[in-house]
Amino acid sequence: MVLRIEDTDADRSRPELIQAIYDSLTWLGIDWDEEYRQSDRFDQYIAAAKTFLDDGKAYYCDCTQDAVKERAEARGAGASGYDSFCRDRDVAPGEGVVIRFLTPDTGTTSWEDAIRGTVEFENALLEDFIIVRSSGVPMFHLANAYDDLDMNITHVVRGEDLVNTTPRVLLLREALGSTEHPMYAHLPLIVNEKRQKLSKRRDDVSVGDYTARGYLPDAMRNYLLTLGWGPKDEIEIRPIQEFVDAFELSDINKSPAFFDIKKLDAFNGDYIRALPIDEFVAQAIPYLGDVDPALFARMAVFVQDRVKRLDEVAPFVDWIHGPPAEPTDKEWKKAMRNEKTSAALTLIAERLATCEWTPEALEAVVFGVGGELDVKTQLPARVAVTGRGSGIPLFEPMAEMDRSVVIERINAALAKLA
């Protein structure tokens, strides 16, 4: 596999952006054995452009962008783009001069797309596009056509937003002397809730957005696989190799797919639960905050099936050695609504002062009082001790705490109740 960094536009090729490409591919487990940068190969593209010039397949043009636009507007509705103004003007190279590719005025350019079938464009509609900027830097299409040929690229799989530019590359390849072309496959776009193409500005599209929130690469990869394609047996979560075996480019859908974060969450939760416990602990450590990793390791088995993302782990355990949460009114009322709760908590606090300090003993105290007073005591005790209305089983983490702290928290709850 070849990794080609298409950095013909200096503005968009900042080091951190290129680093993001490496990071994303690595995170997803995609690896490559050859690497090229188009910025290292400008000479070759320019040389190719020069032969086009010599062969009359390209020409210099000194029209300004404004002039091109003005003439297009003057021509009125229907036509846009460049009007071939300089084709026969014999413009000399120099300041502000670009090289344009001479596109045919008749005929059609078409290809058999692996996903879309036959796609055909009228050549008359293709403008004489720029292949070398006035700065002397080659443009994407030229570099692309040249490299695909030079590197014997067999498959070009990319977003549907590139279909319209494919004829340009095809024409360029032809000019370069190629009679064949790679298999093109134009993928449906992944869209946001507004059904629009994901944009870097508005939407989370980089891997960093997802690692920060604790998504597992395998889960992401698996979820992405179910967008625009699905296995015929309808089993959506399975080992990657099974997908590889079943996958067929031609089975990919043509319509755009919404990136449903809720479903990604569900997949991620599945993958988290499938992790061996020590692997889960290892993965969760970066998301722990102030929580002691050893303590977390002891509680991990209770946390594992309660999270969909790794960044959700801390709140399940941070109250054990850290301060309790502040319960919401709703949580508090739900837990404390029974009038016997106050008496129960009082009794519990008393017995906690002297009981054995093990999960079993703590459970016996809390449930024992509940049984005697015929009131549910687990939730009130939980809210008093953790500050939250839900969470991992109560007694194991409680046994990790100091006796005095537990009693103190229950007394504080009692004070609030009074």
Place this chain on the structure above:
RNA sequence: GCCCCCAUCGUUCAGCGGCCUAGGACACUGCCCUUUCACGGCAGGAACACGGGUUCGAAUCCCGUUGGGGGUGCCA
């Protein structure tokens, strides 16, 4: 404006002329499990955009309408 493309439950995928009174997953609702919340189990509501054809038969093929998206850069 012009060019290209798309159209099955809320979302996503299955369906490629009869197996479809349309299936799975996510989400949602209810029940079971549980002295929290999850996990797990069970059940339920929920879709072939519309109109014409073709055919004995259409979600599946063709045409149109409507709706949506992409492109239209000296970006990729």
